[in-house]
Amino acid sequence: MQRMSVVQWFAKCGFSAVTLLLACGFATAWFGNGLQLPSTTTRDGALITLNRYAKEPIPDVVLVGSSLTFRLKEEYFATPRLRNLALAGGSPVTGLEIVANQPRLPRIVLVEANVLSRPTDTALVERYSRSVDAEPVFFRPIRTAVAAYESWVHAPLSHTQVSFALSRLLAQPPSDFDNRIYADRALQQFNAEDPTLAARMNIKRIEQLIPAVEQRGARVLLFELPYSDQLEDSRSAKITREIVHTKFPDPERWLHIDSTRRELRWADGVHLDERSAVIATQSIERALTSLLGPR
Amino acid sequence: MTFTSWQFGIFVAIVFGAYYLPPFRTLQTQLLVIASLFFYGYGQPELLPLLAVAVFGTYLFLILALRNRQIWLPIGIAFNLALLAFFKYKFLFVVPTSPSFVGVAPIDFLLKLPLPIGISFFVFHNISLLVDLTRQKSSPPDLTSVFLYIIFFPQLVSGPITRAEMFMPQIKPKYFGEIPFVEASKWILTGFFFKLYVANNLNEMTSYMDFPLYETLQTQDRWLLVFLYSYQIYADFFGYSAIAIGLALLFGYRLPVNFNLPYASISFSEFWTRWHISLSSWLRTYLYVPLGGNRHGPFRTYLNLMIVMGLGGLWHGAGLSYLMWGLLHGFLLVIERPFISRLQSIDSTVFRAARITFVFVCVTMLWIFFKLPNFDHAIGYLSGMFTSSTNPNPPKLFYNLALLYSLPVMIQHLASRSLFERTLRGAEPYLYGLMVALMYLEAGPETSFIYFQF
Numbered sequence: 249m250q251r252m253s254v255v256q257w258f259a260k261c262g263f264s265a266v267t268l269l270l271a272c273g274f275a276t277a278w279f280g281n282g283l284q285l286p287s288t289t290t291r292d293g294a295l296i297t298l299n300r301y302a303k304e305p306i307p308d309v310v311l312v313g314s315s316l317t318f319r320l321k322e323e324y325f326a327t328p329r330l331r332n333l334a335l336a337g338g339s340p341v342t343g344l345e346i347v348a349n350q351p352r353l354p355r356i357v358l359v360e361a362n363v364l365s366r367p368t369d370t371a372l373v374e375r376y377s378r379s380v381d382a383e384p385v386f387f388r389p390i391r392t393a394v395a396a397y398e399s400w401v402h403a404p405l406s407h408t409q410v411s412f413a414l415s416r417l418l419a420q421p422p423s424d425f426d427n428r429i430y431a432d433r434a435l436q437q438f439n440a441e442d443p444t445l446a447a448r449m450n451i452k453r454i455e456q457l458i459p460a461v462e463q464r465g466a467r468v469l470l471f472e473l474p475y476s477d478q479l480e481d482s483r484s485a486k487i488t489r490e491i492v493h494t495k496f497p498d499p500e501r502w503l504h505i506d507s508t509r510r511e512l513r514w515a516d517g518v519h520l521d522e523r524s525a526v527i528a529t530q531s532i533e534r535a536l537t538s539l540l541g542p543r
Numbered sequence: 544m545t546f547t548s549w550q551f552g553i554f555v556a557i558v559f560g561a562y563y564l565p566p567f568r569t570l571q572t573q574l575l576v577i578a579s580l581f582f583y584g585y586g587q588p589e590l591l592p593l594l595a596v597a598v599f600g601t602y603l604f605l606i607l608a609l610r611n612r613q614i615w616l617p618i619g620i621a622f623n624l625a626l627l628a629f630f631k632y633k634f635l636f637v638v639p640t641s642p643s644f645v646g647v648a649p650i651d652f653l654l655k656l657p658l659p660i661g662i663s664f665f666v667f668h669n670i671s672l673l674v675d676l677t678r679q680k681s682s683p684p685d686l687t688s689v690f691l692y693i694i695f696f697p698q699l700v701s702g703p704i705t706r707a708e709m710f711m712p713q714i715k716p717k718y719f720g721e722i723p724f725v726e727a728s729k730w731i732l733t734g735f736f737f738k739l740y741v742a743n744n745l746n747e748m749t750s751y752m753d754f755p756l757y758e759t760l761q762t763q764d765r766w767l768l769v770f771l772y773s774y775q776i777y778a779d780f781f782g783y784s785a786i787a788i789g790l791a792l793l794f795g796y797r798l799p800v801n802f803n804l805p806y807a808s809i810s811f812s813e814f815w816t817r818w819h820i821s822l823s824s825w826l827r828t829y830l831y832v833p834l835g836g837n838r839h840g841p842f843r844t845y846l847n848l849m850i851v852m853g854l855g856g857l858w859h860g861a862g863l864s865y866l867m868w869g870l871l872h873g874f875l876l877v878i879e880r881p882f883i884s885r886l887q888s889i890d891s892t893v894f895r896a897a898r899i900t901f902v903f904v905c906v907t908m909l910w911i912f913f914k915l916p917n918f919d920h921a922i923g924y925l926s927g928m929f930t931s932s933t934n935p936n937p938p939k940l941f942y943n944l945a946l947l948y949s950l951p952v953m954i955q956h957l958a959s960r961s962l963f964e965r966t967l968r969g970a971e972p973y974l975y976g977l978m979v980a981l982m983y984l985e986a987g988p989e990t991s992f993i994y995f996q997f
Contacts, residue, residue, distance in 0.1 A: 257725050257972045264976030272984055388985050390947050397943065516759075 272386040306352045307331045312343025313360025316473045323405045324529040339366040341450050349377035353466040361470045361492045364450040365443035423513045434517030438482035447491045471503040476514045507531040544585040546786050563719040579696040590659045601669040608677045619673045627666040632861040661700040668693045675707040688714045697790040701994040703801040703821035717795030730789030736978040738782035743987030744948040745775035754920040761937040765928045773907040774952045779993045807956050809898040811875045849873040868912035
């Protein structure tokens with residue numbers, strides 16, 4: 249009798265576990281993994297962007313880079329078919345590898361060359377280099393529920409929706425936020441860092457990936473986002489710049505960003521603030537116009 | 544090999560399968576000892592000799608102390624405390640990356656050894672063994688039983704700290720038919736659920752409490768994260784203890800319960816009878832009472848409380864933050880003590896709820912010293928909770944996710960026992976089944992148990 253009740257207990261337990269798993273499995277098969285999971289970390293944020301890239305039609309332009317480029321939000325760009333795959337805390341090589349491993353390529357790939365001291369995220373590259381069959385069988389019910397709620401409350405904005413707000417932002421004077429504490433700390437960090445080894449390795453990989461991508465019809469251009477005057481002269485920035493320009497001296501390989509420096513601000517010492525990011529975005533778009541032709 | 548790895552699952556399945564086979568009936572203790580040695584050596588094989596030294600040394604002192612307690616018991620305790628002090632506090636005096644310390648190869652080798660996992664726990668087991676068995680004046684146990692008591696794998700790394708007088712009588716042949724399968728499964732499933740669903744998911748958010756990330760947080764998020772960490776550390780350690788208790792039951796051993804809804808405590812003294820119960824009862828039995836406890840007047844009692852809590856803090860690690868954490872808990876116990884009987888006499892639900900909230904908030908605030916062992920960072924975090932944030936780009940935290948991942952801890956503490964024991968009794972297996980599915984579907988990124996570092 250006692251043993252029977254133990255068996256019953258496990259049968260009921262197993263039944264409810266299997267039922268929930270099957271429900272999530274069927275829901276995944278029915279709806280797919282399309283719902284964007286909310287990000288609790290920067291990595292989760294990257295997954296959202298990369299999920300979209302893998303599932304949606306291939307865009308014309310793709311940006312890859314670090315947290316500096318991550319700040320250039322897609323809705324700032326008037327170019328309609330543009331994706332920003334920059335990874336906060338990551339390396340541009342990770343994004344470039346992922347783009348290169350896709351069956352179809354965009355027309356233009358823009359590679360940020362400011363931060364080359366970070367290693368490639370091999371797990372991320374591997375994940376997004378697999379076929380669609382390797383999608384998870386079950387979605388996460390809690391995160392999906394939160395994702396549905398967040399998507400409903402904060403749906404992604406288009407350029408048209410934000411253009412008025414962007415114009416208003418640009419009409420304002422540059423921010424007078426006192427960022428000295430952050431700027432000093434950033435400078436200290438940039439001066440302490442020696443990116444030589446990592447930058448050389450990353451540049452070598454970029455050098456290998458560029459012909460592989462360009463043979464398939466895409467064009468790869470490097471670009472540098474402006475740092476504050478202080479950081480431009482830091483040890484890390486100077487070493488990185490020297491390595492990358494020695495390897496890629498041809499001006500044709502570069503997308504020139506000509507924004508007015510006095511208009512730019514770096515609120516945390518390193519990253520462009522919102523207004524400056526919009527200005528940088530417009531500079532990139534001006535440079536892109538000649539490459540993409542009339543829309 | 545952590546409890547949440549697939550290697551551990553295979554290891555337990557093999558040991559469990561062999562343990563109850565009739566040919567092994569007379570060798571169950573030996574089998575568990577070998578399995579425990581394999582478990583310990585799997586991650587740090589170079590530290591197995593140290594474990595052997597600790598066990599053999601303790602056994603030798605036990606034999607000697609059974610003949611002459613007065614002389615050999617203090618030496619045996621000192622031997623164990625010296626082991627603990629050496630490994631736990633040596634990096635206060637030497638730089639771990641230095642190529643050579645004293646130039647003598649064996650000493651350099653010892654100084655370079657990392658902190659042995661679980662040393663704080665097995666050293667306390669050793670001391671309990673010495674004190675309990677010599678106090679009982681019993682005949683010396685066999686070496687295998689001593690080994691099993693000290694290194695029994697479910698409790699080896701992070702407890703619960705089991706007292707020798709409770710564990711040793713349980714060493715006898717075990718039978719498959721006596722296994723309380725449902726009870727063991729409930730402990731194990733609850734433990735894994737709290738670790739994988741609650742602790743690992745909350746850890747993603749509380750990683751923003753680390754230096755220098757916390758400087759980017761908004762003030763209200765600093766507050767939120769402290770409370771999330773409070774839930775996380777409970778879910779993590781309660782989860783580990785629950786898995787240990789469940790596993791031990793599968794092998795026929797009953798380990799002490801380590802947590803009893805600590806965040807529902809109405810006083811700080813009650814908190815310490817509900818949080819990490821095995822450590823607090825160990826400290827009370829082997830430190831507070833021998834120091835005189837409350838038998839020598841109020842001043843001496845307060846001093847004893849401060850000493851015990853200060854040492855309890857240092858037991859966690861060699862850092863000012865841990866000492867501060869212990870001393871502040873001691874201070875709270877001291878200031879509460881004169882008023883405790885007057886507070887208990889007030890019979891009001893609202894007052895009771897207010898007391899629970901006050902204790903919970905104080906305990907939670909002190910976890911900052913645990914999360915940030917660097918004292919300056921802890922103070923930096925704490926002071927930032929009371930000043931407005933100036934960072935223009937704070938990270939975004941999803942409050943709804945934070946709530947959903949904390950919910951099991953809240954429900955466990957707030958729901959009345961009768962709800963689970965009577966009303967939901969019929970639904971119990973289904974609820975455990977849902978927990979199994981959720982811990983699989985919603986498991987957070989793998990992180991080691993917080994108490995492994997101690």
